[in-house]
Amino acid sequence: MYNSLKIASLVAGLALPASMALAEGHGDIAADTVVATVNGTEITLGEMIITKAQLPQQYQQLPDEVLFTGVLDQLIQQQLLADTLEEVPSRLMVALANEERALRAGEVVDGIYQNAVSEEAIQAAYDARVAEMGDTMEWNASHILVETEEEAAEIKALVEGGADFAETAQERSTGPSGPNGGELGWFGPGMMVAPFEEAVTGMESGDVSDPVETQFGWHIVKLNDTRMQEAPSLDELRAELTQQLQEAALQARLDELGTTAEIDRPEDGAFDPSIISDLDLLED
Template identity: 50%
Template sequence: MKRILASAALSACLITPAIAQDADTVLATVNGQEITLGHLIVAQSQLPEQYQSLPDDVLLTGILEQLVQQEVVASAVRDDLSTSMQLGLENEERAYVAALTLDEVAMAEIPEEELQAEYDAQFGDVEAGTEYNASHILVETEGEAQSLIDELEGGADFATLAREHSTGPSGPNGGQLGWFNAGMMVPSFEEAVFDLEVGEASGPVETQFGWHVIILNDTRDQAAPALEEVRDQLVEGLRQARVDAYVQQLTDESDVTRAELDIDPALLRNTDLLDN
């Protein structure tokens, strides 16, 4: 496609200005197979983004030439397709029709009241929680942790001690862990944080990572997000739910029979079975 479109500008002047407006307008015939304006419109809509900005006359010439060349090749073998080709065509048709149909289902307009209802269902009962901002110093032994606590009680700066002694990845940043809420840290660490007052440092706290000295920097209320903050997330979920429901409905209404056969899964990789 890239080669065809790149050379299309040179032959664009060969196309007679179109006067028809019908998608059934025939632009070329190859061995009796018609290529219509509609074929070109569909092909154009599926082009990669980098080709969409090309001039219309270049696109028309390039796409038409591509479809002509494809038909020349396809018509030469259409009556003698291999098993692999035939099965591939069936798979492509199935996937193409299904994808476009599901895209229409998913992208249909979502009424604002439906979006509001989904927001209420997900966040309407969310109670305000608490977020914590803490720093820590991670060392290997309880004795090291206690020595650091003694230094803090003597007036040492927590961030400086963290940079000098912490073995954790937050050490170079003064031990800062940022904001977190319940469930984001290991239990013993969280329990120690929840018992602290703002500005207070903990005693030695053991986790599977080692021994920690923790200071609680601040707390804040965590309310449910506003609808606009989660609109995209909600829309995406509703679209996926639509698709799932549509597929399930069609499945329930369809006559689906799955053969109960004992098949070696390794046969899936045996392309020799496709040989004519």
């Protein structure tokens, strides 16, 4: 779990979406084609493409001619304002360093993710998952919930004497399933409290249990049917398996890099942890 959290924090917001990847060219036009200049500073087509791709989704739907003009105006205005900044504050230098680190790391992460996933790898992961699941029994049951063992024994006798289980549940059960004839539907291992699951495990379809005590009260249980749980399809697990393969590949690469890198970390107590919230340190 800890490694998963580290990975999630690492990749969040790092990699540029595939739609932001710059093509080698569009005819005679390439990403480094200069579209405009501001006081001698060039604004390239690639910068416009990335700016457009980072816009909120509602703006992405605008016509290209509107977006082209709007994005170019935005970059020109930003450059006009940027040119008036005579001295770069230290906090901006720190932010730029963080941004570059994040983008470079994101580019590597994107490559690791692409190489980690193939149909063969997903199929192998799926086969392993299904093998781990094994055959799992599911039960379909109904119950009548009452407060005392005496009431439960009385209901058991009524049902054995021919009383309809569903009608009796509607009349006597204090549980929320009572109005539905006590029906609980299908459930698998671990979905019911232990005494209840233990009761149905030893029953055959159509059997009615002796009184079963749980923290909710006393139950009379009728086992309606059983079935073997079907394994989910590959498509149902594809997204989860893809994420697991990607995270495993990223963690493996991080472990590999960590064994050869020279990393110096502060000793415990070297810094007051609250210092990370001191924004005044970023002021010149």
